[in-house]
Each structure stands twice: as structure tokens, then as C-alpha cells.
Amino acid sequence: MTETSQSARPTDPELAGRLREAVQGGLPASIADLSALVRIPSVSWDAFDPAAVEASADAVAALVEGTGLFDEVRTSRAPIEGETLGHPAVLATRAAKDGRPTVLLYAHHDVQPQGDDELWETPPFEPTVRGDRLYGRGASDDKAGVMTHVAALRAVKEVLGDDLKVGIVLFIEGEEEFGSRSFTNFLAQHHDQLAADLIIVADADNWSTEIPALTVGLRGNVTFRLTVKTLEHASHSGMYGGAVPDGMMAMIRLLSTLHDDAGSVNVAGLTSRDAEYPDFPESQLREEAALLPGVAPIGTGHILSRLWSQPSITVTGIDAPSVANASNTLSPSTSVRISARVAPGQTADEAFEALRDHLLAHAPWGAVVEISDVDRGNPFLVDTSGWGFAEGMAALGEAWGAEPVETGIGGSIPFISDLHDAFPEAQILVTGVEDPDTRAHSPNESQHLGVFHRSILGEALLLARLDARRL
Template sequence: MTTAQPSATPLNDFPTASLPAAALRESVTVHFSETVAELIELVAIPGIAWDAFDPAALERSAEAVATLIRSTGLDDVQILRVPKDDGGQGGPAVVARKVAAPGMPTVVLYAHHDVQPPGDKALWDSEPFIAQERNGRLYGRGAADDKAGIMAHIASFRAVMETLGNDFGVGVTFFIEGEEEAGSPTFAPFLKEHRELLAGDVIVVADSANWKVGIPALTTSLRGLVDGIVEVRVAHHAVHSGMFGGPLLDAPTILARLIATFHDEDGSVAINGLQASDEATVDYAEDAFRADAGVLDGVRLAGTGSITSRLWCKPALSVIGMDVPTVELSSNTLLPTARAKISLRLAPGQDPASALAALEAHVLDNAPFGAEATFIRGEAGQPFSTETAAPAAQAALWAMGQAWGVPAVETGMGGSIPFIAELKASFPDAQILVTGVEDPDSRAHSANESLDLGDFAKAIESQSLLLAAINAGSLKEQKV
């Protein structure tokens, strides 16, 4: 079993006893079937922000989200976009606002409505864009990542408005992005253009995961991310493998040998200049990790230190794509070039620019047999960490514990959400809370993506409690 260590930091004093917890829970429960039905309708829209897919579906997705937010009673709902560097338009973001009462804080609720492509449909047990409930889980592309985040925001806001009515003075801004899965290419200019519209005291990013089914988590750190393309060249053109093979190694073999230098014998990343630590304190048992990740029996895990330190506090390098002929199209030819796309996760505290420089230097310095190597730099995203002693974080931890009935876990996250660094740069005084509705078996980005419906209900209840706690004054010490 995985051992979860709850937060040991005492809660800031705020009037939790006076909050209408039972009424909020009842409101969430009464509307839950409706909420799930709305989520199913969102899943049916294949809004993918990649250039290779029909943009009309992405527009329909934005319109559907805007309609759902209007159904809560908000009138100030807009679909906004800014231009890309190439002159095209960025993905459609939905922005809606309830203005704060005088002296009250504003909470920004972030999620994204675009989704990953379905991939190979043969790997799915049901149609990717027809949500299907099986054994308490809802299956479908976007059911977890991140249309459930959208519905958690909408449903919790609905519950608070229904329960507190005019007594709910907190300002609420919905910010539902439309291009996150495409790398948020216009996120920074969007924040710059609409900074005043999106400003808030607390920003809740519902795009992460809980510790496991039945145990909530507040994500307190995220690894950064850089990527790039490695290309090797060994000849001016392809030649017959029988006539020239032996003295000349083909480019895929050279590329494989170069890739092998990225890790040492125990599987740790072997690139000079990358930061790593063993600071993680939460225990993640190896058998639990193996089960959650679907690791085959006999496959040795890579790296050193605790599982959580390897996941949260150390770099991880993966080859996520290769350009070589398929087996079906292969011939007896020595290929002159081959290339691979490399994704490198960074420990919190690592500067992405220095990591890219280190990765490039490693590629150029380790090309086998004198092959010509090229590194094309790609994306770069900052790591993230939060201060859990801050009032909003303490309120969130309290709300999660109330909704789930067990203490929340403060976790790192092996994944990256690069746009959070943009949020922090644009709103340095805001408290950023990274929450989510996924669990280790949600399989976001993979076939059979799914959402645990029991935890989904608890996530909605938890966020409604958080909004009510903020309304009751849990941020008072930070408001002037």
C-alpha cells in the first residue's frame, strides 16, 4: 500500500464551524447527475487545438463551455483569443466574471477545454468521444483531462451560489483555456492583453491529480519541461546495406548509441548541469507505483532514492518520437539520417534555459563515431512550487480533508504545467493552488482515459467548501 503523509502544517484560523458544509454537500449531491450529464456532453465534442484537426470542433467546445457558465446565472461571459506568432488565431478561451463585493477577494478558476487526440482507437475499449460509465468510472477523451476540471469549477460555483446567494461576495473569474494540450502557444500574450480581466487573489488550477482514489492531494510542486529534436547524419545519401555495411554504421544505430548516453547504468539522467534532490517526504511504495504505471514484472525501475524523489525532485528524460522507416516499409538500406524528439523533465529550481544548453552540449559532445549531430531547441517551461503555509493553501487542505474524510496529501507532480510560471509572473501576489480530479489510473493522454465519479463528487464539494471558506474570511490577513 502507498503510505500518504498528511500535511503537518496547522490551519490558519478562519470560521470553519460557521460554514454551511451540510447544505453545500446536499447541493452538490442533488445536482450531481446533472453535472455528470453535462460532462458527458462536453466529452462528445472533439475539441483538439492541433493544426491537423478541424478547428470547428474547438469552437463548438468553447461555445458549449460558455453556455454552461451562463447557466449558473453569469452574464459577463466572453470567448476571447489572441494572434499567434505566425499570424493565425490562438485557441478560443472562455472568460466569465462575477465581480467581487467591496473589500472581498477574487478567485480565478482555471481549466482547459481542449483535449489530446484520441490516438489509436483500437486501443480503446469504447468510443473515445462517447463517454461511457463502467464500474464507477467515466471513460472518454477529456473525461478527466480536463473537462472534469471545468465541471468541478462550474458545479462548485453553482453550489455556493445556491447555498449562499447574495451572501457570497467573493469575486469569481472563470478562465477556461482552449489550447493547453497544444502547448499554450498564446498564453503569455493572452495574459498580457487581458491582465486586468484575469487578475485575482487566488488562482485555482484544476489540472492535476489526487494521490489515489479516496485520498485527495494538493499539488505543491511541478517539474519543469524542455524538449528538442536530436538529428544525426552519417552520409550524404542512402546506400545498399550489403555493399557498404560494416565499415559504415547507419544513422538509426548511431542515434541509438547517442540516446544510450543520456542515462547512466542505474538509469539516472547522465547530463551534466541538471539539478536533483532527495527532498520528497511522501512515501510511494514500489509495488503501488508498478501497479499504477502498469510496469511489467521483471522490469527494473530506474534511478536512485525514493520513488517520489525520482518522480518529483529529479530530472527524467524520455524519447517521445523517432523518424525512422516503419518495419513495413523497411529495406536493406543504410540510412544517412535519423532523428528523435527528446522530452526532459526538470527538478524544481532548475532554470529551463540552462537545462536546454546542457542537453544541447551533451548531444554535440557525445555523437558516436564522429557522426554529425544537430540539436534543435523546442519548448521550455519553468518548474513550480508553492508555499503551503499560505492561507489559501491551508483553506484548500482543510476543504479537501472535509470532503474526503481523510487528510489531504501535499504532493509533488512528475508532470509539468509550464503556463503556471506565466501566471506567477503576471500575478506575483496571487496564491496559486494546483488541484485536480485525476488519479493514478485516469490515464490522461492515453487510451481509456477515465474519471472516478466518487472522487469527482468530492472534488466539487471540496472546492465549494474552499470558496465558502474564502468568503468567510480565510484570506482576511492578506486583504488591505
């Protein structure tokens, strides 16, 4: 019998029943602890108070310590560059016994900025339950991921107690939303403590609130600041307009070259990936993405191919005079923030070179093009052939009562490639607590509490399965 068919056996029914009871009994405390974490505005961006991220790390460390499972629990920082340190992460370790595997559980406790408060129906850092969802910044991305790990560990401790043999490393990062800038240094600094046979990253989506997913493909990303200059100083638009190109006009013309008439990316050198996809009708895209009536989707090919396996380019910000402050002048320069997603199969370096070459070659009217503040993250394809993936599929199926879907992600989790580079022998599972209506990074982010419950149970069942498995 193969490893995969062995691992496909159901969890012992008596053990599974006890874990279900433990997860159910602990759910009110898990929701309360998640709410307490949401109240901490742990935005990791430079413009925000780092003390909140420190408070969040301390709160997570206390929750982890409270499980009573770990040999050591600590907060730690690694350098970004020179003496500049990243935000604090929580690291906890428990050694494996009797030939059991070691599993690394990853999530992050930092969050995105709340954005415009007026777009929130309830205060972003005051967790609020409406219906079957808990609303608040970070309620799902990724403090629910943090609490999925903590709650699953509590349940496993309650049921298995001192008999628990699986090794566990818990790594809760503090700057994922700001580019994981100290991540590779953190991996090097704590390499021996982080080494594992299976890595579980709880930072992705489920297919729906009723059907779980394991993510097998992730796009990479390239982001940078693009500046277009045409004048040494602003000039009167009535005096010189019509003969002199302004920075805004040149930027608009340059950005228009990035897509064809269908809205597909039109940059030589950016590649796509061939794959098979489940059914995903346009009506589902319209609902999940909140497309306005009459607005057509862009691109060509299967919709999920456009979301998972083709490159995309988005302008996510622009520095320009506001409408309220507009004057009759020709702007000497305009800057935008470009966010490009890279299809699996191409490196972020290759994608950046293609984008840079395109922008320089298509600068209109000799405009000066400058590119700065570049960040890159590689795409990733999960190896689905190992025992870890089979165990994960089985555990999620038992917990949810539905067969998991293998999905891609249009967004990027670049640090997964870093994990693979640091621990090439480790298998990787990308799980999640989000669903299509989570609205991560957006106003009114929320966590579906039924998904939260099933995610905790799925991880608890997986840990129990790993505890019974010898390497």
C-alpha cells in the same frame, strides 16, 4: 491568532450541510454535462480540425453563462505570433464585494489526440460509464476540471444566491495540450480581468480515489526534435555496412549516453532537488505504472524523488523506416522527439543548454547533430505558507473526510510559472480531479465519479470559506 489558524476553522456546519445537498442534488446534471463535453473532440493540435475546439469553447461558455453568476462571459483568442491566433478560451468575471478576495479558477477544455482507436475498449469520444468511472478522452484531463468549477459555482449560487461576495474569474484555456502557445499573450491581453488574490488550477492528481492532494512541486519540461545525420543519401547495407555508420546506428549510440546503467539521467548540468516524501512502495509504482512482471524500475533514490524531484529524459517519438517497409539500406538520418522533465530549482533554459551541450559533445563518429522545434516550460514550487493554501487544505479535508497529502507532479504544467510571473502577489493552489488510474493522455482515460463528486464539494466549500473572508 494567525491567519493560518483562523482559516483552519471548520466551515459553518449549517452552510456546509446545504452545500453538500446542493452538490449531491446537482451531480447527475454535472455528469451529463461532462459527458456532453467529452463528445466534442476538441484536440488542439495543428493536424486536427480547429472547429471542434471552437465548439467546445462555445459549449463551456454556455455552461458558464447558465450559472447566472458572472457580470461578463466571453470567448477570446490571443495571438501566438504575428497574426496567428491561439485557440479560443472562455473568460468570465464577477467583481468582489465588501472587501472579499477574488479567486481565479483555471482549467482547460482542449484534449489530447485519442491515439490508436484499437487500444480503446469504448469509443474515445463516446462517454461510457463502467463501474464507478466515466471513460472517454478528456473525461478527466481536463473537462472534469472544467465541470468541477461549473458545478461548484452552481452549488454556491444555489446556497448563497445574491449574498455571494467573493470575486470570481473563470479562465478555461483552449490549447493547454498543445503547449499553451498563446498563454502569455492572453495573460497580457486580459491582465486586468484575470487579476486575483488566489489562483486555483484544477489540472493535477489526487493521492488516491479516497485521499485528496494539493500539488506543491511541479517539474518543468524541455522538448525538441533531435536529428542525427551521417550520409548524404541512403546506401546499400550489404555494400557499405560495417564500414559506414548509418543515421539510426549513430542515433542509438547517442541516445544511450543520456542514462547510466541504473537508468538515471547522465547529463552534466541537470540538477535534482532534495525533499521529504511520503511512503510509496515499489509495489505501488508497479501497479500504477503497469510495469510488466520482471521489468525493474530505473533510477536511484526514493521512488517519489525520481518522479518529482529528479530530471528525466524520454524518447516520445521516432521517424524511421517501419518494419513493414524496411529495406536493406543504411539510413542517412534519423529523427526523434525528446521530452525532458526539469527538477524544481532549475530553469528550463539551463536544462536545455545542458542537454544541447551533452548531445553535441557525444555525437558518435562525427555524426551531424541538429536540434529544432524547441519548447520550454519552467518548474514551479508552491508557497504553502499563505492563507490560501491553508483554506484549500481545510476545504478538501472536509469534503473528502481525509487529510490532504502535499504532493509533487512528475509531469509539467509550465503555464503556472507564467501565472506567477504575471500575478506575483497571487497565491496559487494546484488541485485535481485525477487519480492514479485515470490514464490521462493514454487510451481508456477515465474519471472516477466519486473523486469528481468530492472535488466539486471541496471547491464549493472553499468558495464559501473565501466568501466569508475579508482581506
